Amino acid sequence: MSRPCPCTSKKTFDKCCEPYLSGKKQPETPEKLMRSRFSAYATRKVDYLIHTTAEEERGKIDREELESYCRTISCISLKVVKAEGGGPEDETGTVLFYASLQLNGKRMLHKELSRFKREEGRWVYVDGDTN
Numbered sequence: 001m002s003r004p005c006p007c008t009s010k011k012t013f014d015k016c017c018e019p020y021l022s023g024k025k026q027p028e029t030p031e032k033l034m035r036s037r038f039s040a041y042a043t044r045k046v047d048y049l050i051h052t053t054a055e056e057e058r059g060k061i062d063r064e065e066l067e068s069y070c071r072t073i074s075c076i077s078l079k080v081v082k083a084e085g086g087g088p089e090d091e092t093g094t095v096l097f098y099a100s101l102q103l104n105g106k107r108m109l110h111k112e113l114s115r116f117k118r119e120e121g122r123w124v125y126v127d128g129d130t131n
């Protein structure tokens with residue numbers, strides 16, 4: 001019944017990112033958080049994007065800007081290239097990913113090395129180096 005997950009994991013949404021987006025589960029690893037954030041962009045869950053950003057970065061987010069960005073892009077597919085750290089004993093982790101996006105009718109490949117850390121036990125997105 002459930003549709004494919006927007007993060008293109010080939011799993012269904014309810015068995016992949018949906019429990020994170022709805023707050024039923026916490027992503028156990030930075031990679032899962034990264035995937036769920038991609039799905040949040042795809043489904044315009046702006047609150048989730050803000051909520052999963054590190055506290056020191058959260059204040060810099062312009063909610064309206066983020067909302068209009070989510071409306072402008074189509075999230076086509078996601079490929080996680082490499083994930084480092086982020087284990088049960090780790091406080092930080094990085095994820096290298098390629099996201100295929102469509103912006104104003106044009107396909108683009110967004111490459112990013114994202115940094116994640118734990119904040120009171122849960123993983124949050126800090127920032128990333130793009131392309």
Ligand SMILES: [Zn+2]
Binds near residue numbers: 006008
């Ligand atoms: Zn997913």
